Amino acid sequence: MDAYVEKDAADADGDRPAPPADPLTGAPGTSSPIPPADRANTGIMALSLPYQVVLAVALAVVGVFACLHLAMVFLHVAPSNTLTKQHGQAVDDWVYPEFEQNWKLFAPNPLQQNISVEVRAELAVPDGARRTTGWIDLTAQDIEAIRHNPMPSHAQQNELRRAVDFYLNSHSDDDTPSGLRGRLSEEYMRRIAMLRLDALPVLAGPDGRALTGEVRRVQLRAVTRAVPPPRWSSEKIDTAPSYRDLPWWPVTDADRPTGSDRSRTEAGR
């Protein structure tokens, strides 16, 4: 890094402007030039010995700390290796939660499937019976909001997409939650689904007839469709959708959005 600074410095010499007097404008001005280092009025050279000792100690501490921090971050982003197998806990303790980072952007391979989330609800209709709605594609709502939108919201682009990712990562294949995160992700999915259902003007059965009543249970499913290979490729990929049905979940009051201001408004999309 120091090498970079010096490189830039050397090149900058030729046309470096005078020290700016009005730094807001970056213009040079009437200020006197910086005094040469021999007569330094800043830094370690301007200090007497006791102060120099204090500063030298601080320099050592800051230097070691910065190197240690960068080493920890490096080990955090590096693949599992000899050091992290032995001291992984120390790295995690240092990095989490505030310095966590993941730069495997579209790596090692970009996602090659479109995953959409669909929901259906079981309603208690006025005559006392239970009726089930058809599948409602929640991801399609997001996609519609993103189309021709130069600045999509995190609520459209990340919320559901990452929620289902979170769910799949914190559950086994038979939908057993793993620990706190697994249970939280179920609640999160349910609350997102209820929020979206609440915003719909009408819920309809599979036959298209409108249903009225309170939602008692919901079921979600993840539909995965592979992106067809590019035209110039000879690869054969099965693009038929595959379904993963999540269990029916009872809806409690804690899952229902309260107040109308919380439902996503068309105006905001």
Add this chain to the structure above:
Amino acid sequence: MSTPAPLGDAAPMSDPVPPLGDAAKPMGGPGTRARDREPLDRRFARAVQTVTGRSLGPYQTAIVRIGFSLTWLLFLLRELPFRHELYGPDGPWSWEMARRLIADNRAFTVLMWSDGRLWFELVYGIAVLSAVLLLVGWRTRAVSVVFMVGVLSLQNRSVFVGDGGDNVLHLAALYLVLTRCSQVWSLDARRAAREARAARAGEPPRQDRVGPLLWIVLGGFLLATTWFSEVTGEWWLPVLLWVLWLGNGLWWLVRRYAAEEPRTLLDALANLAHNAALVVIMAEVCLIYATAGWYKIQGSRWQDGTALFYPLNLDYFTPWPALSELLGTSGVMVMVLTYGTVIVQVAFPFTLFHRKVKNVLLVAMMLEHAGIAVLLGLPVFSLAMISADAVFLPTPFLVALGAWVVRGRDRLLGRPPAGTLPEQRLTGEEHGPRTLVG
């Protein structure tokens, strides 16, 4: 790590600091060749003097400050209609769920202090305000801390709505607190210059009431942070905030009452923290590209040159399907861009040793991110990445950029071009090569 520095003050020297270039320049020596022959101990002494005597990269840290505060401001304004859904107490990721997760991961967010609706609106409002103030560089030492608290509070409240852009902003907000990022292009710097002019003219220094007032208000906030440290945040965060707060108070006292030496010492410590943070920011950017590049090399799609095709066909990242389709039709085009991305990302950290190549790659990366902003519908992510890249922009370019912006501003406000600020025009024309590689 202590960073004693004035509340929002720029460089405490009487003159604003010169650009990065000066710092590493051999002082009085004819050139680099002379320095090579210099004994090791003298070179070491000079290096120590450099990192304690100056806050390096004043233009680079300023552009990073401006970039990230603008990113966060645009994001917060864009999410205004969605703020309750994303971060509010009754959003899908409810306050209670956040409390359970944070009890486990110990992330810091002041939103855990109360589940009240009003508190949420207040925090969101302060986050917007801090972004505006950091953008213009008002009392940066204090405001950068408020900015960090705002970023951490909202992001940690709902960790599952973020993406890579949020991640890089989160880190930058933490590191910026330790830098003197308002040495140029800021209200702080303008105030410092005004005070310096007044001092030279022999005028008595004006009483500063805002600084101490801000300090006292933030002291109250600090007490609250300490009070709630059981609820949210790891132990080091309140410690860092206390050190910053006490450091600022100490700096104020020392500037007023103490002799020359303690002041120089505190100034040197602030320089030290700034320079260390600057190195860490630069290293972080290198780590980002190294990780992104080296993991890609291992992927079969990046190897066969089709990787770029797939994001262009993901529903969540195709705001302009016709455009994505168009780019995805040419196999050769896709492969060139796919390979180019990997090459640039892997190569970037190594090109830092060669200024011109570094600048070319920097332009390539910024252009790629600008493309991603439109094509994949990720403008906030892209702006955050460009802001991080900006730490490597060369000083002459940044100076020229500053002069160009000033000219534009003057023209817009209808100010006389050469009347009030004649020197500025001179800068732009004499010292300002317009090209990155200039």
